[in-house]
Amino acid sequence: xxxxxxxxxxxxxxxxxxxxxxxxxxxxxxxxxxxxxxxxxxxxxxxxxxxxxxxxxxxxxxxxxxxxxxxxxxxxxxxxxxxxxxxxxxxxxx
Amino acid sequence: xxxxxxxxxxxxxxxxxxxxxxxxxxxxxxxxxxxxxxxxxxxxxxxxxxxxxxxxxxxxxxxxxxxxxxxxxxxxxxxxxxxxxxxxxxxxxxxxxxxxxxxxxxxxxxxxxxxxxxxxxxxxxxxxxxxxxxxxxxxxxxxxxxxxxxxxxxxxxxxxxxxxxxxxxxxxxxxxxxxxxxxxxxxxxxxxxxxxxxxxxxxxxxxxxxxxxxxxxxxxxxxxxxxxxxxxxxxxxxxxxxxxxxxxxxxxxxxxxxxxxxxxxxxxxxxxxxxxxxxxxxxxxxxxxxxxxxxxxxxxxxxxxxxxxxxxxxxxxxxxxxxxxxxxxxxxxxxxxxxxxxxxxxxxxxxxxxxxxxxxxxxxxxxxxxx
Numbered sequence: 001x002x003x004x005x006x007x008x009x010x011x012x013x014x015x016x017x018x019x020x021x022x023x024x025x026x027x028x029x030x031x032x033x034x035x036x037x038x039x040x041x042x043x044x045x046x047x048x049x050x051x052x053x054x055x056x057x058x059x060x061x062x063x064x065x066x067x068x069x070x071x072x073x074x075x076x077x078x079x080x081x082x083x084x085x086x087x088x089x090x091x092x093x094x
Numbered sequence: 095x096x097x098x099x100x101x102x103x104x105x106x107x108x109x110x111x112x113x114x115x116x117x118x119x120x121x122x123x124x125x126x127x128x129x130x131x132x133x134x135x136x137x138x139x140x141x142x143x144x145x146x147x148x149x150x151x152x153x154x155x156x157x158x159x160x161x162x163x164x165x166x167x168x169x170x171x172x173x174x175x176x177x178x179x180x181x182x183x184x185x186x187x188x189x190x191x192x193x194x195x196x197x198x199x200x201x202x203x204x205x206x207x208x209x210x211x212x213x214x215x216x217x218x219x220x221x222x223x224x225x226x227x228x229x230x231x232x233x234x235x236x237x238x239x240x241x242x243x244x245x246x247x248x249x250x251x252x253x254x255x256x257x258x259x260x261x262x263x264x265x266x267x268x269x270x271x272x273x274x275x276x277x278x279x280x281x282x283x284x285x286x287x288x289x290x291x292x293x294x295x296x297x298x299x300x301x302x303x304x305x306x307x308x309x310x311x312x313x314x315x316x317x318x319x320x321x322x323x324x325x326x327x328x329x330x331x332x333x334x335x336x337x338x339x340x341x342x343x344x345x346x347x348x349x350x351x352x353x354x355x356x357x358x359x360x361x362x363x364x365x366x367x368x369x370x371x372x373x374x375x376x377x378x379x380x381x382x383x384x385x386x387x388x389x390x391x392x393x394x395x396x397x398x399x400x401x402x403x404x405x406x407x408x409x410x411x412x413x414x415x416x417x418x419x420x421x422x423x424x425x426x427x428x429x430x431x432x433x434x435x436x437x438x439x440x441x442x443x444x445x446x447x448x449x450x451x452x453x454x455x456x457x458x459x460x461x462x463x464x465x
Contacts, residue, residue, distance in 0.1 A: 005129060005154060009170065039170040043154040047174045048196070055153040089153045 024079035103132035106454035141209035185247035215255030234284035274309035290338030316363035344393020355417035402446030430456025
């Protein structure tokens with residue numbers, strides 16, 4: 001699930017379903033997002049450092065995964081497609 | 095039939111204002127990139143249907159959008175701005191070293207002859223060039239690697255390269271202005287650079303006449319006379335008659351020589367426009383009266399232009415990139431305010447009218463004259 005601005009940018013409505021090969025991690029999921037929607041490159045992760053942007057957090061299965069290492073496997077329910085991986089923009093600014 | 099297309103970047107999107115050559119009735123587009131800051135929005139002189147927008151937010155970073163049909167449709171192009179080599183440090187606000195970090199694009203300057211070539215001035219200050227319509231960007235590192243780079247420090251708005259002036263006939267020469275470092279010039283298409291700030295004085299820095307460290311807000315050039323440059327500095331309006339080698343003050347009888355934009359009439363290279371604001375602590379017009387000042391003598395003698403502009407209770411600002419001229423026979427002058435108004439004068443400043451009053455805060459205004 002993407003924040004509203006990124007859904008607009010990618011031209012998608014609700015959840016995005018992706019086929020991800022190999023281990024299901026933040027990195028592999030975000031790599032797959034950027035491969036399918038190249039216009040999102042640099043919007044979730046800094047292109048130079050690969051770091052999550054400061055005002056973006058990652059959640060799944062009611063857990064904050066923002067500070068997990070990028071190669072940590074995501075919860076099994078996300079890998080199975082029964083729970084979404086949430087990319088959330090901070091509620092800040094005007 | 096000729097007309098104009100006014101490209102407006104705002105805090106919450108971009109707008110396209112169009113009119114015929116009379117510039118009396120206007121069509122205002124719905125917002126493009128609604129909710130995103132558009133620091134700069136401009137078009138290719140070589141191919142007027144080619145538009146570029148620098149779109150950013152604090153959440154999602156920088157995007158460059160390109161349209162090839164005059165703004166009807168848009169495609170995000172390249173947004174990877176990687177400094178060449180090990181970028182090193184510049185000064186932070188407190189004087190300590192701070193790593194060079196890309197934050198956003200402040201200004202896009204398309205080539206006058208090639209629609210695929212465009213320059214980007216960015217924060218932290220550096221100059222990038224694209225030769226493929228914005229798909230990929232390469233830094234011209236000679237500027238940042240000029241020996242003074244580690245001493246550059248940000249102004250209140252960040253350490254931005256905000257002005258790029260391309261010489262109209264010499265492809266090797268261009269100018270870049272950085273807040274708060276000053277003006278730099280290249281004569282070899284961006285390989286090497288030299289500061290050109292001789293004659294500037296800034297009382298707030300340790301050496302008021304230093305080679306670099308001056309807070310330059312904007313520079314402007316008339317294409318028919320490229321050796322003459324005009325500058326709105328943090329304080330002082332300045333002029334150079336030798337391509338930036340030396341500067342002299344032409345603030346003359348302005349009520350305040352603080353301001354941000356400066357523009358040159360399309361057909362009269364000695365006619366220039368500024369918008370004085372009260373001070374660097376109070377970024378609004380003196381006495382709450384919004385007045386553009388025009389000099390027809392290249393500076394020093396200034397006349398207030400008030401006809402059609404609010405002359406009471408007006409406390410907006412006009413930012414550095416938010417003033418432009420068209421090149422119709424009667425030169426049109428345009429500016430946008432932090433209050434969301436965009437004004438036009440179809441008669442070189444004599445009379446003004448709002449095109450639109452209630453946009454988000456205006457960050458940039460550019461004009462395309464269409465035939």
